[in-house]
Every structure is written in structure tokens, then in C-alpha cells.
Amino acid sequence: xxxxxxxxxxxxxxxxxxxxxxxxxxxxxxxxxxxxxxxxxxxxxxxxxxxxxxxxxxxxxxxxxxxxxxxxxxxxxxxxxxxxxxxxxxxxxxxxxxxxxxxxxxxxxxxxxxxxxxxxxxxxxxxxxxxxxxxxxxxxxxxxxxxxxxxxxxxxxxxxxxxxxxxxxxxxxxxxxxxxxxxxxxxxxxxxxxxxxxxxxxxxxxxxxxxxxxxxxxxxxxxxxxxxxxxxxxxxxxxxxxxxxxxxxxxxxxxxxxxxxxxxxxxxxxxxxxxxxxxxxxxxxxxxxxxxxxxxxxxxxxxxxxxxxxxxxxxxxxxxxxxxxxxxxxxxxxxxxxxxxxxxxxxxxxxxxxxxxxxxxxxxxxxxxxxxxxxxxxxx
Amino acid sequence: xxxxxxxxxxxxxxxxxxxxxxxxxxxxxxxxxxxxxxxxxxxxxxxxxxxxxxxxxxxxxxxxxxxxxxxxxxxxxxxxxxxxxxxxxxxxxxxxxxxxxxxxxxxxxxxxxxxxxxxxxxxxxxxxxxxxxxxxxxxxxxxxxxxxxxxxxxxxxxxxxxxxxxxxxxxxxxxxxxxxxxxxxxxxxxxxxxxxxxxxxxxxxxxxxxxxxxxxxxxxxxxxxxxxxxxxxxxxxxxxxxxxxxxxxxxxxxxxxxxxxxxxxxxxxxxxxxxxxxxxxxxxxxxxxxxxxxxxxxxxxxxxxxxxxxxxxxxxxxxxxxxxxxxxxxxxxxxxxxxxxxxxxxxxxxxxxxxxxxxxxxxxxxxxxxxxxxxxxxxx
Numbered sequence: 186x187x188x189x190x191x192x193x194x195x196x197x198x199x200x201x202x203x204x205x206x207x208x209x210x211x212x213x214x215x216x217x218x219x220x221x222x223x224x225x226x227x228x229x230x231x232x233x234x235x236x237x238x239x240x241x242x243x244x245x246x247x248x249x250x251x252x253x254x255x256x257x258x259x260x261x262x263x264x265x266x267x268x269x270x271x272x273x274x275x276x277x278x279x280x281x282x283x284x285x286x287x288x289x290x291x292x293x294x295x296x297x298x299x300x301x302x303x304x305x306x307x308x309x310x311x312x313x314x315x316x317x318x319x320x321x322x323x324x325x326x327x328x329x330x331x332x333x334x335x336x337x338x339x340x341x342x343x344x345x346x347x348x349x350x351x352x353x354x355x356x357x358x359x360x361x362x363x364x365x366x367x368x369x370x371x372x373x374x375x376x377x378x379x380x381x382x383x384x385x386x387x388x389x390x391x392x393x394x395x396x397x398x399x400x401x402x403x404x405x406x407x408x409x410x411x412x413x414x415x416x417x418x419x420x421x422x423x424x425x426x427x428x429x430x431x432x433x434x435x436x437x438x439x440x441x442x443x444x445x446x447x448x449x450x451x452x453x454x455x456x457x458x459x460x461x462x463x464x465x466x467x468x469x470x471x472x473x474x475x476x477x478x479x480x481x482x483x484x485x486x487x488x489x490x491x492x493x494x495x496x497x498x499x500x501x502x503x504x505x506x507x508x509x510x511x512x513x514x515x516x517x518x519x520x521x522x523x524x525x526x527x528x529x530x531x532x533x534x535x536x537x538x539x540x541x542x543x544x545x546x547x548x549x550x551x552x553x554x555x556x557x558x559x560x561x562x563x564x565x
Numbered sequence: 566x567x568x569x570x571x572x573x574x575x576x577x578x579x580x581x582x583x584x585x586x587x588x589x590x591x592x593x594x595x596x597x598x599x600x601x602x603x604x605x606x607x608x609x610x611x612x613x614x615x616x617x618x619x620x621x622x623x624x625x626x627x628x629x630x631x632x633x634x635x636x637x638x639x640x641x642x643x644x645x646x647x648x649x650x651x652x653x654x655x656x657x658x659x660x661x662x663x664x665x666x667x668x669x670x671x672x673x674x675x676x677x678x679x680x681x682x683x684x685x686x687x688x689x690x691x692x693x694x695x696x697x698x699x700x701x702x703x704x705x706x707x708x709x710x711x712x713x714x715x716x717x718x719x720x721x722x723x724x725x726x727x728x729x730x731x732x733x734x735x736x737x738x739x740x741x742x743x744x745x746x747x748x749x750x751x752x753x754x755x756x757x758x759x760x761x762x763x764x765x766x767x768x769x770x771x772x773x774x775x776x777x778x779x780x781x782x783x784x785x786x787x788x789x790x791x792x793x794x795x796x797x798x799x800x801x802x803x804x805x806x807x808x809x810x811x812x813x814x815x816x817x818x819x820x821x822x823x824x825x826x827x828x829x830x831x832x833x834x835x836x837x838x839x840x841x842x843x844x845x846x847x848x849x850x851x852x853x854x855x856x857x858x859x860x861x862x863x864x865x866x867x868x869x870x871x872x873x874x875x876x877x878x879x880x881x882x883x884x885x886x887x888x889x890x891x892x893x894x895x896x897x898x899x900x901x902x903x904x905x906x907x908x909x910x911x912x913x914x915x916x917x918x919x920x921x922x923x924x925x926x927x928x929x930x931x932x933x934x935x936x937x938x939x940x941x942x943x944x945x
């Protein structure tokens with residue numbers, strides 16, 4: 186066993202810790218701060234509350250909420266421009282807000298535009314602005330990862346990756362997640378579950394990251410259904426949020442596998458929620474994957490409270506049932522065939538997730554999986 | 566549940582990772598390096614091997630091995646002077662080498678002497694030299710902690726504490742621990758076990774650090790006896806080394822408790838190995854502690870594979886038996902009475918460990934515990 190594990194170095198968890206955002210920025214010696222925040226959150230009263238926090242701390246804070254949906258180049262460009270001259274960026278919201286904040290904090294440290302760094306064309310500035318990440322959904326794990334995703338000028342998904350994008354401080358406040366609707370709680374929670382599962386069982390899995398991945402599987406197994414059904418249950422919300430964060434650390438170290446190949450391939454065809462797409466791809470492949478019967482699969486099963494990896498497919502389908510996840514794709518997928526999806530699954534950018542899968546993924550496997558995915562009802 | 570967990574941000578584990586010390590220093594952009602290394606290690610061939618590594622990497626490296634036993638002011642002063650003008654310090658050896666390296670990396674970043682920073686008299690320089698820590702014993706967890714201990718001008722134990730002392734990179738190589746004698750393997754391993762146990766069960770315990778503490782208890786329960794009895798078992802050595810590192814993260818976040826009050830009090834009277842003193846203090850108080858019957862004690866028991874906290878005292882005594890730990894103090898303790906030890910246990914510097922203990926520690930408890938400790942044979 187040999188491994189290398191990197192972590193976000195400071196995580197603070199608890200009901201109400203979002204009240205410490207401005208004082209935490211002060212402790213990081215910030216004088217000028219850009220807050221990248223989902224627009225609906227800014228409008229919810231949280232924007233005013235945060236502005237008051239920064240005023241009380243004597244820190245100049247500017248707010249940026251001019252984005253919606255998945256991050257696009259225009260968003261990250263505008264946020265980067267807004268961050269210039271500041272010394273700290275707060276990202277607060279879902280994965281999009283966090284990714285935009287992480288990119289802006291890096292790009293603003295030099296004179297180049299975001300595209301200069303896309304797909305690792307050039308190394309990121311060595312001294313990015315400091316970053317505080319405050320997730321309000323529990324799923325992407327973006328708060329702990331070294332990666333970001335945005336749509337380039339032609340709408341193609343691009344990424345900016347590097348240790349420079351990592352947060353200096355993560356604040357996990359379950360209070361900020363209680364308004365997340367049940368459907369999104371379920372989709373994001375399953376995304377986190379699959380992050381943990383794939384990081385713990387793929388070809389890059391190692392004992393260092395398994396510590397986090399197994400903790401995430403335990404927390405999500407224990408609390409996700411409750412968080413979906415009883416949205417105000419702070420204890421369950423906290424466990425799901427912490428599980429999502431740990432799952433993010435796990436994938437940041439070990440990456441994902443076939444379920445993410447499928448969800449990225451689906452997203453290449455038409456808009457679909459990443460968590461839903463991942464959950465559907467996971468369910469469609471888990472029985473096949475579990476046949477590999479590796480020690481890592483057995484350990485992941487144990488973390489879910491199961492005696493054997495063979496029980497995993499039934500467990501996951503039941504978890505998805507209990508979380509009310511409909512097995513269906515958005516209507517837009519009616520326009521695509523299994524061949525279209527298989528082509529996306531074979532696209533170069535999705536091969537790392539294919540190769541990291543613990544079983545060899547043959548072309549026949551891809552055709553079979555793509556057919557099963559496209560056979561799902563297109564009713565969402 | 567609210568907690569704040571801080572981590573060393575990069576841990577690399579594996580047989581042979583010590584061969585990457587110089588290239589890792591290069592990746593951290595080091596041009597001039599001070600290597601603080603136990604003298605016997607430097608003489609063992611590892612010194613030459615490391616010098617060759619640095620030469621091959623084109624990095625100027627100076628070696629400092631002019632210390633023995635627990636760190637004294639003269640050692641940390643000389644190491645700090647040697648580190649001036651360098652940009653990275655490697656600590657390789659037991660807890661003493663690591664503590665000296667951590668202090669030197671901080672002190673060398675400014676013009677003051679080490680005593681300027683002792684007991685937090687002044688804040689540490691904000692931009693310390695970079696640090697790579699490579700433990701060759703498995704116990705202190707110094708590689709992951711923000712604290713250091715050294716003896717001041719009058720021989721009194723002092724500490725220098727701060728996030729600035731933390732390593733940028735920890736390299737855990739079980740190969741470097743195979744020559745550790747059985748007695749030291751056992752003493753250091755028990756020290757790590759108690760770190761994990763106290764961090765997981767004291768008044769400061771929280772879920773964030775419990776992740777590491779429980780992992781450490783599992784690893785040490787599984788592998789310590791094997792590492793003692795079969796010193797060349799790399800798998801067991803690795804588990805003990807990783808367990809010790811995780812236990813260090815746990816105490817770095819949550820601190821220790823009564824067993825460390827006792828071991829520090831014993832060290833205030835006469836020289837005694839810290840791991841032995843801690844193990845003896847732990848065994849002498851565990852049955853009393855376990856009566857508290859908290860959820861944290863139960864969780865720690867589960868991590869040791871036990872169904873109930875009431876089984877902990879028997880388990881720990883058996884573990885100490887299996888690891889061949891003699892229940893005895895060094896001969897020098899013949900000169901001291903239970904009152905002497907009780908006085909040290911009540912000394913101001915040992916009160917944080919008394920207060921953090923999950924049960925209230927009354928003066929009568931201290932007298933009783935001190936009497937039990939001093940009643941041990943003084944035959945070492």
C-alpha cells in the first residue's frame with residue numbers, strides 16, 4: 186500500500202458557523218473580499234446578513250451573483266474581474282458558486298483571462314487569493330476539491346485544476362442546507378454517495394482516501410433518507426453535509442469511475458442534473474461492477490452496513506427508492522439514441538473515468554450500458 | 566455537534582517514500598535545505614543516502630545531528646542558527662528530531678532566539694521555512710502537530726506552539742521504522758494508542774477528529790502486537806506508523822487527558838520514556854475513567870473491536886502484556902513519594918490535561934492515582 190493524500194487544511198462544522206464568515210476572513214487577514222453567492226441566496230436575506238457581518242468586521246465586501254445554472258465562461262470572467270484587487274474570495278452556494286469563486290480567486294492573482302488556464306494550458310498563478318468555501322448543497326464536494334468545471338466559449342465543458350484552487354477554510358453549516366428541496370437533497374446526496382463509493386473502489390483507491398470515503402458512506406447511509414423526508418432535521422442535514430465534504434476529499438485524491446463516465450456523457454447530450462445522472466448511471470452498472478468482488482468493494486459494502494459486496498445493488502436501489510428518486514431522464518433525451526450516448530462515453534475526455542473503473546470496460550459494455558440508460562423513461 | 570478540524574495538508578505513505586525526500590523538497594521550490602536528523606540515523610547510511618539524493622536533485626543540503634535525548638535549548642538554538650538562510654527544513658527521526666526541525670524552521674524566519682517564542686510569549690514569524698517531516702518512530706505524532714517541546718535554560722519543559730510549526734508535507738515510510746527495538750515499538754505504539762483514545766474521549770472530543778482517532782485505534786489494535794513481535798513485518802509497521810500519524814492529528818485537534826497529566830508529572834520528577842510513562846498512567850486510570858460510560862467511550866471501545874467501554878481496561882492491560890510492557894518505573898523514581906508526584910500532577914502546566922478529562926479529577930483522585938503510580942516497581 187502506497188498513497189498520497191492531500192486535504193483542505195481547515196474544516197469547521199456546526200449549526201450557525203456561517204455567522205463566522207466575516208471574522209474568519211479577518212483571521213485570514215482579508216481587507217477586500219469578493220463574495221460569490223447564488224442569486225436566490227443573496228435575495229433570501231443571507232446577502233444582507235453577510236453584508237452586515239463584513240461591515241461589523243470592518244472588511245470591504247463586494248457581492249457577485251450574476252450567474253445562473255452551470256458556470257459559463259462569461260460568469261467566471263466577470264467574477265475574476267470583480268476579484269481583482271481583493272485578497273480573499275468567499276464562495277457560498279451550490280457547486281457552481283463554489284467553482285466560480287475558486288476560479289476567480291486564482292485568475293485574479295494575475296493578468297490573464299480564465300481561458301489561459303483551461304484544461305491546464307498554463308499553470309495557475311502560484312499565489313492565488315485566499316478562499317473560504319461555504320456549500321449550501323450537499324453533493325459536489327467542490328469545497329474540498331482542487332478542480333472546477335465551466336462551459337467554454339462553444340459550450341463545451343472545460344476544467345481548471347490545481348492545488349491553487351483549494352480552499353483555505355471550509356465552513357459547513359447544516360442550517361444553510363435545510364431549504365434544499367427534497368428532490369435536490371436526494372440527487373445531490375446520491376452524487377456524494379457515488380463519489381465516496383467510486384473513490385473507495387476504483388483503480389486509484391488507497392487507504393488514505395478510504396478513511397474519508399468510508400466515513401462518507403457511513404454518514405450518508407445513516408442520514409440521507411432522513412434528510413430527504415424530514416428537511417428540518419439538522420442532525421441528518423449535518424451528517425449529509427459532512428459526508429458530502431468527506432466524499433469530496435476522497436474524489437479529490439482518487440477520482441471517480443464508470444458512473445461519472447455515464448453522467449458526464451449524458452451531460453454531453455442534453456442538460457440533466459449531475460446528481461440524478463450519476464445516480465442513474467451508478468444503479469445501471471453496480472451489479473456488473475460488484476461482480477469484481479474486490480477487497481475494496483467488500484470494505485465499501487461494510488461501510489454501508491452490508492456483509493457482502495453482492496448486497497450492494499439491492500441496497501442502492503432501495504436507498505434510491507427511499508429517497509424518492511424517479512428513474513427517468515429529462516424529455517430532451519428523447520432526441521438521442523444509445524449510439525449517441527455510447528459515443529459520448531467513448532469521448533476522450535471521459536476515458537479517465539472509464540479506465541479507473543475496477544473492471545475493464547469493453548466497447549460491448551459501453552453499448553449495453555448506453556442502451557440501458559437510453560431505455561429509461563424520458564419524462565422529467 | 567460543532568467542531569473545527571485542522572490537518573497537515575499532504576501525507577504520503579508507503580514503503581520507500583523516503584527516497585522522495587529531496588525531490589519533494591524540490592517540488593516545494595527549496596534551494597537550500599537543513600536536514601535535522603538523529604545522529605545514529607545519519608551514521609547508519611541514511612545520511613549518505615540522503616546527501617546523495619539532494620546532490621542528485623541539485624539542492625544544497627546541510628545536515629544537523631548535534632543533539633541527543635529530549636530537545637534542549639542549546640539544540641534548538643543551534644539548529645535555528647543552521648537553518649537561517651535556508652528555505653526548507655527536513656526533520657527525520659524520532660519526536661526530538663522533528664520538534665527541533667519544526668522550531669528551527671520557524672525561528673530561522675526572523676532574528677529572534679527560540680526563547681522569544683517559548684510558552685507563546687510572542688507570535689511566531691508568519692512565514693516560516695517550509696517543512697518536510699519524516700518520522701522514524703511511531704508514537705509522538707509530532708509530524709502532524711502544531712506543537713513542540715524542549716527543555717529551557719533551567720531544564721524546565723517549555724513548548725512552542727502555532728500553526729506555523731506544522732509540516733507542509735509528511736512522508737511516512739514503514740521501512741524507516743523496522744529497526745526500532747521491540748521495547749520502543751511498544752512504548753511509542755502505546756503512546757499513540759493513548760493519544761487516539763484521549764483525543765476521542767476527552768471533553769474536547771468532536772466528530773471531526775474522531776474520524777482520525779478511531780482510525781488510529783483500529784490500526785493500532787490490529788497491528789501493534791505484530792510490529793513488536795515481528796519487527797520486519799512491513800504491513801504491521803505501516804499500520805502502526807499510519808495509526809500514530811492519525812493519532813497525532815487527533816490530539817492536535819482535541820488534546821489529551823489524565824494519562825498525559827500523569828506522564829508529564831512523572832517527567833517532572835525524573836527521566837522516563839514518555840510512551841512508557843503514558844501507558845502506565847493510562848492503565849492506572851482507565852477503569853476509573855471507563856465508569857463515566859459516555860457515548861465517546863463506547864465509540865472508542867467499538868473502534869478497538871469491543872462491544873462495551875467496560876471491557877476497555879482488560880483489553881488495554883492485555884494489549885500491554887502482548888506487547889511485553891513491564892509495569893515498572895526507572896530506578897530514579899525511588900527518590901520520590903506519592904506526594905511528590907501528586908504535586909507535579911497539580912502543577913499549573915499540567916492542569917489542562919486534568920481539566921480535559923471526561924471525569925472530574927478531584928484532589929483525592931490525584932492522591933490515589935499518584936500513590937498507585939509510585940507503588941510501581943522501580944526496576945528499569
